[in-house]
Ligand SMILES: [Fe+2]
């Protein structure tokens with residue numbers, strides 16, 4: 001067996017470095033000057049609303065994590081409670097401030113406590129063998145979520161640049177964008193470490209594959225309404241133009257870690273289906289609204 005490329009020390013170092021290198025963005029460093037507010041509203045109202053909401057929901061995510069990962073390791077706790085949550089919270093605040101400055105309706109995050117589904121998972125998570133499966137799924141979901149955010153902010157940044165909105169591009173979107181890859185790297189390394197050190201027995205891996213393929217969750221898209229909202233981000237930021245490429249990017253890690261033995265499977269079909277459904281339901285909603293008008 002070859003030595004694992006990722007070990008617990010490396011992951012912990014990464015988290016510590018992340019905390020030092022990326023303190024939460026200082027709100028005072030943001031310049032919300034917009035040259036053409038009407039154009040920015042037209043272009044970004046929908047994706048901004050969604051992104052602001054998801055970033056602001058971090059508070060609820062932390063509560064859910066505490067329930068879902070009862071035996072959490074010190075490194076995991078350090079990451080999500082001390083590094084990740086404070087950064088994401090500030091992302092939400094920055095986007096929410098931008099939304100308000102643009103005279104758009106404020107985002108309405110869902111800050112209710114953990115859902116029944118999460119509580120059931122939390123109860124099962126007290127069984128160590130189940131806990132390990134949930135932990136792998138948490139890392140894979142986290143990686144897909146962060147990668148989606150990276151793609152969304154990259155598209156927003158490029159569009160704002162093209163529109164000449166350099167203040168908001170540099171001090172808001174890019175300031176957020178630069179913090180997402182470190183989150184992605186944490187989830188990637190953590191999932192990789194679990195696989196490389198064979199933490200999961202083959203039967204646990206089979207369960208992880210099964211659950212992932214049946215319940216691939218989109219970022220913050222827990223209801224049909226929100227699924228369509230996520231689809232809106234894909235459509236409005238041009239990520240649906242080449243949906244297969246987007247999904248390949250988002251699911252590359254799990255494809256590699258869970259499905260590598262399935263030769264010929266280029267993009268996990270369940271992920272492609274989830275993204276396509278989301279984009280379709282957004283388009284249907286827009287069409288329905290146009291017909292009703
Ligand atoms: Fe973020």
Ligand SMILES: [Fe+2]
Pocket residue numbers: 088146149179180183
């Ligand atoms: Fe993030």
